[in-house]
Amino acid sequence: MFELILQNVSKHIQLTDEEKEYFISILKPKKLRRRQYLAQAGEPCRHECFITKGCLRQYYVDDNGSERILAFAIEDYWMSDMHALITGEGALTNIDALEDSELVLIEKKAFEELLIKVPRFERFFRIILQRAFVSHQRRIIENISLQADERYKRFLERHPALEQRLPQKQIAAYLGITAESLSRIRRQRLEGTKKT
């Protein structure tokens, strides 16, 4: 049950058997049905979350009531509302499941104790955060500087598995375009036509 998260951790730090045992002891498995929330904007969110199966999305509802997606996360990824987790304030974002999902949660208090008892986890989360930070910077830059068809192309290159797995509507919301625009872009790609 915890094999995937242990593998994920071992990509960046090595744990002794004793540390592994302690780490496992603080993990809480949780199942989320499709459309169920892990976090809701304005509400507290008191756990780090690792995905062992399924797919989550982190999104925001804009003034027009449209859902704008910040990120998707599938198995082997971490996702939480970092603002709520570190400040104790309400979440900035909504996180819900796009598929029936299986998660591993670490409660805030257990998370803080983990960092103190096994400081190597500071290294682990520093590395995870560096990558998340760069991915967000890249996202901001691409939203600023690329046309929708190029953003879609980059999305496919970076997340080849997601195209088949996600409803087109969700991909369009991630790209910040309408489902109709995405259909047109996909059609043009299939026809080998390049939009200029």
Next chain:
Amino acid sequence: MFELILQNVSKHIQLTDEEKEYFISILKPKKLRRRQYLAQAGEPCRHECFITKGCLRQYYVDDNGSERILAFAIEDYWMSDMHALITGEGALTNIDALEDSELVLIEKKAFEELLIKVPRFERFFRIILQRAFVSHQRRIIENISLQADERYKRFLERHPALEQRLPQKQIAAYLGITAESLSRIRRQRLEGTKKT
């Protein structure tokens, strides 16, 4: 010369005298004149950077040749091209000085050794990164969901010192609007008129 960076570090971790001495030994002071680059998109960027005086901006040039600003950083802030620093690839962003600035650099190799020799710095940079990450998430959400006048209001609340210090053109580029739009928003604020 290194007082401010030591104070900054002491906000999150405590160092012994010996650790302080070692930390200071890897710091490289650097002066940057206004308009001088610290990093250029596509070029390597091999240092973490702390600002002791002055103001830097991190920006990207879009397809139309316009500068789009990701972040400003003044004294007591950290700024680097994280992508270049962790991957060794070319920087995603440009970083230059808006004022004559004084910096403290930590070279990539010294930075990595520091994290190994004084692992408490993992904690320090994990915390710094969490905040930077949340600030980027907030930026994405506000760009998506708020009108320009509301984005300007939030900018002023968060960075009250910057309004007087930065050219209006730079603030407009940060908000993603033209200098003319920013003038209009400022005029409306002064007149107490609320744009709806």
